Every structure is written in structure tokens, then in C-alpha cells.
Amino acid sequence: MSTMPQYRLIYFNARARAETSRMIFAAAGVEYEDVRITKEQWRTEKSSGKYPFDQVPCLEIDGKFVLAQSRAIGRYLANEYGFAGRSNLEKAKIDMIIDVCEELYVGVRQIFFEKDETKKAEHKADFVVKADSILAALEKIHVANNGGSGFFVGNLPTWADFEFFVRMEYAPFFDVAILDRYPKLKALVERTSSIPQIAAWLKKRPKTEF
Known part of the structure; x- marks a missing residue:
């Protein structure tokens, strides 16, 4: 046993x-x-x-x-x-989302730990452009899966949804309203946070x- x-x-x-x-x-x-x-x-x-x-x-x-x-x-x-997908293709899609979320994390980390206020403002301005590009792509990926009414991959939550939620908790560091431009992703964040556990x-x- x-x-x-x-x-x-x-x-x-x-x-x-x-x-x-x-x-x-x-x-x-x-x-x-x-x-x-x-x-x-x-x-x-x-x-x-x-x-x-x-x-x-x-x-x-x-x-x-x-x-x-x-x-x-x-x-x-x-x-x-x-929480890793049910097929090799689903696993690969999840890994793809995890990897691009890493880019979001690295950008936010650079802003958070920058002490020089001028450089911090420059990092924010540059990063908002990059984050918008990433989120636009992720919204398309999300919508392609059941119209964006569920989760990123398949019909159940995966660790890609958890990773995205964690990275979006840092949005206030660079653009508090950024998810308002991506309603399906904003709903995904809310859906993930509503899972009882x-x-x-x-x-x-x-x-x-x-």
C-alpha cells in the first residue's frame, strides 16, 4: 500500500x-x-x-x-x-503558456527591484507594450479553446491557469487596468480564483x- x-x-x-x-x-x-x-x-x-x-x-x-x-x-x-493536460499536445500547449508567462514575470521583476525611479518608469513604459502583445496573443489562444468560456487548455483547470493568475497579480506594478483590455483573460483570472480550493x-x- x-x-x-x-x-x-x-x-x-x-x-x-x-x-x-x-x-x-x-x-x-x-x-x-x-x-x-x-x-x-x-x-x-x-x-x-x-x-x-x-x-x-x-x-x-x-x-x-x-x-x-x-x-x-x-x-x-x-x-x-x-493539472498537466491529458495528451502530449495539451502538455505542450500548457508549457507554451508557462514559458510566455515567464516573460511576464521577468519584466515585472525588473520593474519591482529597480531603485532608480527614472529607470523604473522607463521599464514600465517598455513593458506595458510587451505585456499587451503577450496578452493579446494569450487571449486568442484562450478564445480558441471553447470560446474562452473555460480554461486555457481542455475543459478543466491546469497549472497554466494557475501560473497566469499568479503573474496577473503583479499587473498593478505596471498597468492596473491592463486586463480590462482583455475581457476573456480577465474572466479567466476571476474563474480561477473562484475554484473553491x-x-x-x-x-x-x-x-x-x-
Whole structure:
């Protein structure tokens, strides 16, 4: 008789690169330890040599550090718990959306951590143009799947929907109204947040700036 793995997801007290995996855990109803370390703790942890690539997030399974890299962790959990698509083509479409969402994250991160206000404004102006292009393409992809009345791929939520939701939480950093220009995507964000398990997670999760 198999037993449920014991998971520890290790990251900082931030959404950033770990939140999609947290949402998969929530949607799947799988218990895990949400380990949130401080920057000071990380200095000690990093020097321990036990983290692959000396980075977090890391997923520990049954007491062993098995996975680093946020998308590898998310893909593993999505495959384990039914949020990765039902065919190789669906999986590829999901990966496509995940990869372009990474571009959204990198752009927002550059804005968030820029200290020079002039450069920050320049980054925002440039990024809004890029984000508009990405969102326009994603809206077409979404509409092509059941008219945009459900989720990105297939008939059920996948980790692509969770990833997109997480990235759109950062919209206020560059354009608070950007989703108003993409009503199908805005409805997708609302639909994702209304999934009961996700809604419960959003209500109880720690409040963080980034």
C-alpha cells in the first residue's frame, strides 16, 4: 500500500517563483509544509551545499532535496495531481503558456527591484507594450479553446491557469487596468480564483508584497 509523499516546499516569504506550486497543492488538496525562510536564514542554508544550484524554490520529498527550478517543480506536481493536460499536445500547449508567462514575470521583476525611479518608469513604459502583445496573443489562444468560456487548455483547470493568475497579480506594478483590455483573460483570472480550493488558499495565504 503506497503512502502519500511528505512534501516541503522551501522558498522565501513571497509569491514570486513558488506561488504556482502552492496553488497546485491547494487545488489538489495535498498537504505540504510551506517553508518560508528569511534572507538571513538563506545565507546559512545556501552554504550548506544541499540545494541543487544553490537556489530556491526547492521541493523536498520524503526528506530528500529532489527538485530545484520552479517550473520543474510545478510540472512535476501538475503531472502528479492531474493539472498537466491529458495528451502530449495539451502538455505542450500548457508549457507554451508557462514559458510566455515567464516573460511576464521577468519584466515585472525588473520593474519591482529597480531603485532608480527614472529607470523604473522607463521599464514600465517598455513593458506595458510587451505585456499587451503577450496578452493579446494569450487571449486568442484562450478564445480558441471553447470560446474562452473555460480554461486555457481542455475543459478543466491546469497549472497554466494557475501560473497566469499568479503573474496577473503583479499587473498593478505596471498597468492596473491592463486586463480590462482583455475581457476573456480577465474572466479567466476571476474563474480561477473562484475554484473553491483556490479561493480558500487565497484567503488564508500570507500577505506579501511580491
